[in-house]
Amino acid sequence: MDEIAKARKSGQKVIGEPVVSGLILDDHWLWDPDFTIASKYVMSPPIRPVGHGKALQDALSTGILQLVGTDHCTFNSTQKALGLDDFRRIPNGVNGLEERMHLIWDTMVESGQLSATDYVRITSTECARIFNIYPRKGAILAGSDADIIILNPNSSYEISSKSHHSRSDTNVYEGRRGKGKVEVTIAGGRIVWENEELKVVPRSGKYIEMPPFSYLFDGIEKSDANYLSSLRVPVKRVRTEAT
Template identity: 45%
Template sequence: MTILIRGGTVVNADRHFKADVLCDGDKIVAVGAGLQAPASASVIDASGQYVMPGGIDPHTHMNLPFMGTVTADDFYTGTAAGLAGGTTTIIDFVIPNPQQSLLEAYHQWRGWAAKAAGDYTFHVAITWWSDRVHEEMGVLVRDHGVNSFKHFMAYKNAIMADDETLVRSFRRVLELGAIPTVHAENGELVYQLQRDLLTRGLTGPSSHPLSRPPAVEAEAANRAIAIAGVLNTPLYIVHVSCKESLDAIARARAAGQRVYGEALAGHLIIDDSVYQNPDFDFAAGHVMSPPFRSKEHQRALWQGLRGGNLHTTATDHCTFCAEQKAAGRDDFSKIPNGCGGVEDRMAVIWDEGVNSGMLTPSEFVRVTSTNAAQIFNIYPRKGAIVPGADADVVVWDPEGTRTISAKTQFAKGGFNVFEGRTVKGIPSTTVAAGKVVFHQGELMAVEGAGRHVDRPAFAPAFSPITAR
C-alpha cells in the first residue's frame, strides 16, 4: 500500500519544515516538497496540519494480572485506543512472579500481546534473583530483543526488589549493554505508613497519597541513582511525580551520570485534590502509584520537561473498572493501583504544553516519541519522519478539538481521569506500519496487526567494577 501525505508541516525533534511524506509498504520512503505517487496511492491532505512521528508510550500495562485481578484493557483494546490518540508503539512490562522463570513469563506476555493492533515491545521486571535469572537476562537480550529491565522498589511482600537484587541486576544489565529502569518508592516505608493509617481507621482513598508522600519516592530515587553511580550504570526512572525526585535526577545529571526521567501525562495535568472527593468510585478511580501530587509538583515536572531533566512522557496505562476498584472499599491499600491515558496522552500534553507555550512542537515530538526511541535504542526506526523509518505517522490538527469522556473513549474500564477536559490539538489521521488505522474519529484498528519490536543492546560498557 502506498500513502502520500501531502501539504503538511513535518515536525521532527530537531526542526519542522513544509514537506510531503511518501509511505510505501511499512516504511517511509521519501520526505520532500512536491512528491509524486502512483495513481493507486491513497492521498491524505495534511494542509494546515502537522505531520509527526507516531507517539511512543514507554510505560503501559495491558492484560496485567495485578492485586488479584486483571486490567480491563488487553493488548488489542489498549493498543487500539493508543492508535486513536496517535500512539503507534507501546513499551509494556513482563512481570514474572517471584521464583518464576523470566523466559516463561516473557513467552506468556508475548502470547497475550499477539492480538495487539499496534507495535509493542517489552521491559522485563526483575522480581527475584538467582543464577538462573542472571542467565535468562542474557538470553532475553541476545535472542529476544529486550534491552531494558524493570525494578520495583515498592510493593513489599510481592514484587519488590531489595538492594541486593538491585545491585546484582544493575551489574548484569551493564554487562549486557541494557538499561535498568526503576519504580522509585521505598516499599518498606509505604507498607508501614499503610498499616499506621489503617490502624487509625483511615481506610478511604484519601489515605492513599498519605501513605506515599514525596519523601518516600525521593528516598528511593536517590538510592537507585547512588547504586547506579557506584556501578557506572545508566538509569531510567519511571513516573517521576515530585520535585524531590526531579531534583535528584538533575543533581546526578549535572555530575555526569546518565540518568533519565519519565513523566506521566496524569501527573502533569491532575492534582491531589481528586482524593478528597467523597464519591468512592471517583477517588478510587484516581488511585495509582505514585499518587497525583500538588500543583507545586506539577509545575516542577513541566520545568523538568522544558529543561531536559525529564525526557519522556508516558501513561502507566493500567485500567480497572469500578467493580475492580471496589475491592478496596474498606481498605485503601487493596484498591487496584492504576489509571488509563494511552488514548489521551498526546492530546492533553499538546493542549497543556504546546498551547500554553511551555513546549514547542518539536519539543512535543521529543518528549512524546523521539527521546523514548533513542533511550531504548529503536531510533530512527521509530521517533522520526525520515526515509527508512517505520511508516508510523500522525497527522495532527492543531485546531481540532475533542471533549474527553469515558462514554466516548475507545479504552476500557469505564473511567477517565481527564473526564470533561476539552483539548485543542488532536490527531486527524494515524498511520501505523503503512496503514491508516484512525481517520477523522473512525478507528480501523485490526486485531493482531501489531508487531513485536526487537530493541538491540547497546555496546556493553567498560568500568573497573565490571572488569574485575
Template identity: 45%
Template sequence: MSIIIRNGTVVNADQTFSADIYCEEGKIVAIGTDLDVPADAETIDATGQYIMPGGIDPHTHMQLPFMGTVASDDFYTGTAAGLAGGNTTIIDFVIPAPQESLLDAYKKWREWAEKSASDYSFHVAITWWDDSVAADMETLVKEYGVNSFKHFMAYKNAIMANDETLVKSFRRCMELGAIPTVHAENGELVFQLQQELLNKGITGPEAHPLSRPPVVEGEAANRAIQIAQVMDVPIYIVHVSCKESLEAITRARSEGQRVYGECLAGHLAIDDSVYRNESFEFAAAHVMSPPFRSTEHQNALWKGLQGGNLHTTATDHCSFCAGQKAAGKDDFTKIPNGTAGVEDRMAVLWHEGVNSGKLTMNEFVAVTSTNAAKIFNIYPQKGAIAVGADADIVVWDPAGSRTISAKTHHQNVDFNIFEGKTVNGIPTHTISRGKVVWANGQLNVEPGSGRYINRPAFNPVFEALAKQAEHHAPVAVKRK
C-alpha cells in the same frame, strides 16, 4: 499499499519544514515536493496540519495480573485506543512472579500480545534474584531484543526488589548493554505508613497519597541513582511525580551521570485534590502509584521537561473498572493501583504544553516519541519522519478539538481521569506501519496487526564503559 500525505508541515524533534510524505510497504520512502507517486496511492490532504512521528508510550501495563485482578484493557483494546490517540508503539512490561523464570514470563506476555493492533515491545521486571535470573537476562538481551529491565522499589511482600537485587541486576545490565529502569518509592516506608494509617482508622482513598508522600519517592530515586553511579550504568526513572525525585535526577545529570527521567501525562494535568472527593468511586479511580501530587510538584515537572531533565512522557496505562477498584472499599491498600490514558496522552500534552507555550512543537515530538526511541535504541526506525523509518505517522490538527469522556473513548474502562476536559489539538489520521488506522474519528484496526519490536543492546557504549571500569578496577595491596 501506498500513501501520499500532501500539503502538510513536517514536525520532527530537530526541525520543521513543509513537505509531502510518501509511504510504501510500511516504510517512509520519499519526502519532498512534487513527488512522483503511483496514481492509485491513497491521498491524505494535510493542509493546515502537522505531520509528526507516531507517539511512543514507553510505559504501559496491558492485561496485567495485579492485586488480585487483571487490568481491563488487553493488548488489543489498549493498543487500538492508543492508535485513536496518535500513539503507534507501546513498550509494556513483563512482570514475573517471584521465583518465576524470566523466560517463561516473557513467553507468556508475548503470547498475550499477539493480538496487539499496534507495534509493541517489552521491558522485563527483575522481581527476584539468583544465577538463573542473570542467565535469563542474557538470553533476553541476545535472543529476544530486550534492552531494559524494570525494578520495583515498592510493593513490599510482592514484587519489591531490595538493594542486593538492585546492585546485582544493575551490574548485570552493565555487562549486557541493557539499561535498568526503576519505580522509585521506598517500599518499607510505604508499608509502615500504610499500617499506621489503617490503625488510625483512615481507610479510604484519601489515605493513599498520605502513605506515599514525595519524600518516599525522592529517597528511592536518589538511592537508585547512587547505586547506578557505583555500578557505572545509565538509569531510567519511571513516572517521576515530585520535585524531590526530579531534584535527584537534575543533581546527578549536572555531575555528568547518565540519568533519564519519565513523567506521566496524568501527573502533569491532575492534582491530589481528587483523593478528597466525597465519592469513593471517583477517588478510587485515581489511585495509582506514585499518587497525583499538588500543583507545586506539577509545576516542577513542567520545568523538568522544559529544562531537559525529564525526557519522556508516558501513561503507566493500567486500567481497572469501578467493580475492580471496589475491592478496596474498606481498605485503601487493596484498591488496585492504576489509571488509563494511552488514548489521551498526546492530546493532553499538546493542549497543556504546546498551547500554553510550555513546550514547542519540536519539544512535544521529542517527549512524546523521539526521546523514547533514542533511549530504548529503536531510533530512527521509530521516532522520526525520515526516509527509511517505519511509516508510523500522526497527522495533527492544531485547530481540532474534542471533549474527553469515558462515554466516547476507546479504552476498555468505565472511567477517564481526564473526564470533561476539552483539548485543542487532536489527531485526524494515524498511520501504523503504512496503514491508515484512524481517520476523522473512525478507527479501523484488526487484532494481531501489530508486531514485536526488537531493541538491540547498547553494546558500543557499554563495552567501552566496561573496559574503562576494568582498567580502573581496584588492585589488592600485597603486605608483608
C-alpha cells in the same frame, strides 16, 4: 528533580520520565468523600498536591526531564470497589494511553511551554532512543517504519468515558477539553485511525526487538555497547547433579 539535574550535569546517564497524570492532575480528587470518585484516581506514582504538576512541566520545558509516559493501567468501578472496606485493596492504576498526545499538546505546546519540535522529542524521538529502536521508530526518515500521527493544533477535543476506546467505565480526565487533536494515525504506512474510526487490521502487529545498552547517547562508545550486548546472561549458570 534537583538530583536528576545534578546527576545529568555531572555526566551521569539519568533519564527523567513523568507520567501524564502527574502533569495534569492534583490530589484533591483523592480526598473526595465519594469512594467511587476518589478510588479511580489511585495510582503509582500517586498524584500530588497543587503545584507539583507545574514543577514537572517546568522540568520538561527546561530539559531536566526527557519524556512523558502514561503507566496506563485501567480498572473499572467494580474492580476499584474491591477496596471499599480497605483502601489497600484498591487496584492501582489509571488511563492515559489514548489521551496522552492530546493532553501533552494542550498542556505544554498550546500554553507556550514547549515548541512543536520538543513535543515530538518528548513523545516520540526520545522514547525510541531510550528503547534503542531509533531511527526505525521516532523519526520520519527513509527506512523508518512510517508510524505517524497527524495532529490538528486548531481542532478541539473533549475527553469522556462515554466515547473513549478503553473498556473501563471511568476516565480520570473526564470532561477535560483542549486544543490539539490527533485526526489521523498511520502505523507502518497504513492508516489505522481517521474520521473518528479505528481501522486496525487484526494480527498486523509485529514484534520489535529492542537491543540493550544503547550507544546513541553522548559519551557511550559503540564498542562498549557491543561488548555489553554480548553479555546476554549476567551470571553464567552451570547445571550440576544433586548428590
